[in-house]
Amino acid sequence: MTGAVLDRLRGGLIVSCQAYPGEPMRDPATMARIAHAVATGGAAAVRLQGPDDIRAAAPGLGVPVVGIWKDGDGDVVITPTLRHALAVAEAGAGIVAVDGTRRPRPDGRTLAATVAGLRERADVTIMADCGSIDDALAAQDAGVDVLATTLAGYTPERARGTGPDLELLDAMAGRCTLPVVAEGRFHTPAQAREALARGAWAVCVGTAITHPETITRRFRAAMVP
Numbered sequence: 077m078t079g080a081v082l083d084r085l086r087g088g089l090i091v092s093c094q095a096y097p098g099e100p101m102r103d104p105a106t107m108a109r110i111a112h113a114v115a116t117g118g119a120a121a122v123r124l125q126g127p128d129d130i131r132a133a134a135p136g137l138g139v140p141v142v143g144i145w146k147d148g149d150g151d152v153v154i155t156p157t158l159r160h161a162l163a164v165a166e167a168g169a170g171i172v173a174v175d176g177t178r179r180p181r182p183d184g185r186t187l188a189a190t191v192a193g194l195r196e197r198a199d200v201t202i203m204a205d206c207g208s209i210d211d212a213l214a215a216q217d218a219g220v221d222v223l224a225t226t227l228a229g230y231t232p233e234r235a236r237g238t239g240p241d242l243e244l245l246d247a248m249a250g251r252c253t254l255p256v257v258a259e260g261r262f263h264t265p266a267q268a269r270e271a272l273a274r275g276a277w278a279v280c281v282g283t284a285i286t287h288p289e290t291i292t293r294r295f296r297a298a299m300v301p
């Protein structure tokens with residue numbers, strides 16, 4: 077099952093459709109329409125946040141859902157516990173992405189215990205959102221199926237530039253045996269192509285495609301003489 081899902085992602089564009097608390101598009105029906113729109117445009121998979129958005133978007137989507145649930149006010153917020161991961165799977169995500177860092181998790185489980193608990197109760201592909209090469213190597217040992225550079229620059233281990241962390245991508249693609257999804261601050265098609273050339277299995281783009289607030293701000297900033 078996981079092999080077939082990963083085959084579908086190979087060389088593809090995963091589009092992340094997320095609106096943040098208080099934003100006008102934060103509503104499951106809206107996210108579902110955006111998810112279907114990007115699938116029409118050729119997304120290989122759609123990344124969605126929260127069981128409600130996943131439940132609204134998954135039926136008839138035609139491509140796998142990479143599901144997360146951002147919750148809590150600590151450091152670890154992306155699908156932080158086994159309970160969150162099970163809810164994401166139950167909502168219809170074929171791929172469940174979880175925090176893949178080495179930081180303590182709010183339910184006290186290790187990543188390995190979270191992976192084992194999820195596998196016991198759901199037939200899903202498990203993605204680890206990592207922030208460093210050490211995270212990625214540890215997540216691989218913990219038994220996940222696919223790694224992602226999602227948290228590069230969002231933990232103290234890596235600096236956050238304006239663009240993607242291609243250095244971390246190189247390290248992960250070079251040293252890890254699992255497929256690596258390039259994710260985080262990919263703003264242009266050229267950067268996405270570059271990620272594939274550097275060994276990414278797939279590229280996940282969010283803000284540059286589905287976050288009109290940021291896209292509009294970027295245009296406005298560029299128009300200031």
Ligand SMILES: CC(=O)N[C@H](C=O)[C@@H](O)[C@H](O)[C@H](O)COP(=O)(O)O
Nearest residue numbers: 092226230260261262281282283284
């Ligand atoms: C760090 C974190 O919480 N990342 C989140 C993970 O789901 C999202 O806010 C990002 O939009 C997503 O990773 C895609 O990245 P970008 O929007 O830069 O293309």
